[in-house]
Amino acid sequence: MPKYKTKLLYLLIGLPVTVFGQSFTGTITDSQNNTPLPYASIGVKGKSIGGIADSKGHFLVNITNAAPSDTIIVSYLGYESKTFVKRDISQSAYHIELVPGALQLREVAARGKRATIIIGNKKASAQYTGWGDYISSKGRLRGVAIQTTDTPLKLSKFKMRLNACEFDSVRFRLHILPLQTNYSGNLNAELIDENIFFNAYKDQKWVSVDLTPYNLVIHQNIVAAVEWVDSWVKKESRNESYLLTISLSREEGYIYVRETPEEPFLATKSKFTPTIYFETYKPGNSDIPK
Template structure:
């Protein structure tokens, strides 16, 4: 009897630790004004484990496949990241507060009439890439490498062609990273330091995002990618997933894929690459149209 009691007691003592170790949950907010940080990224460094917070900064990430020594990183563009070691996670829920970082913007002298220089893939084909059920696809990403010798360039607009959007509305986050030696998938830190969100509506084909307010200048080849954050649809029964797909161009190139925030990008060379491009112009020729 004594042995059985000890076994039960040991199980009860270890149960909370086991439950906590299976998931990492809580909220992410601004340390200064306490406002929630929507769609904050949470991931295990170097592994395909993680996800994103919801529109209110709440998250619940399964980490049962992470090793006790793995590092979890909570991040948000424009803010200092916070790190946790899995074996040290002891709370049932965390209130994570991220501190804003200093924004560093390129200075651009605007003068004269600007000549628009498109870079990237402008023509869509009948091929496509994309996702199905948004509940399992939130946080997944598609991108393309854009190489150009017309440098430096100021980014005026980002454009993307949708093959299909059956949701009433979908929210994306834009990512721009330096290509450098990125064909290995090990891309460097983002070139932008704040979140650029945009929505796509049901049936929409061409999507255009105004980048003028962000004052972005590139002086190297880049990878541009979009991350699926959220989706909305009217309540109705449907046996199959809603389709959300991005058109591919017939231009050979590298497609970049990532499923969770802290895993390496997976670059794949293909005869078809995502129909995404920028309207740009040379700094110093940035007069208002």
């Protein structure tokens, strides 16, 4: 990817640290090979305080408004999380090593062409949801409940309709979660065991992600969500915000919003829901992960 100038990098990670505030800062790496973990999450449990690391694993989060007894969780998909208590944070910077979890090996079967089954919202309206500022943008999330009676289904493509993308490039992380009682969503119950990052580009409308390498089979209704983790512009050509918005469909349902890691992830009934869908097909026995 071209080395675009990052727009207000640390403002995207967290709010400015004041003289009387307190910051939690450092680097997050893999404990086995010391490689950085890009876009790892840092959040105060149950509160709207937190952010994510940058592409090199560096992070800076303002925890001034957290209580001394609050728990700060550092997490990365496919790894065991680490926790800290605010009152115990004393170092100027931390080197946090996360231990890889037990990943499920997948067996990918080469099969002939199958009938495509669409699940989710495919038709966009003039309505939209999203973001229009730089400050604390990283870690923001939008999602939609997707229900189907055809499970199990194998996911072959993920598609999303953007209403506006004024950045030169934006990076997202895909989340696929089980749809729980009362349409709740739990980001700690991912149905995937590794990060799926993808990019969108200036003025792009339809974004498509090939999911065949991941051999994902769903057996239940899900929440599909996208998280904004990074953005780039070639130069700072204006003072106002660059827009990044997702089109909404006219399908009534449940929309999911989260601004920072570890805060409550709740569903809201809405007449308009994000234009997000999957192309799927009915799997054979050899398509289902052992």
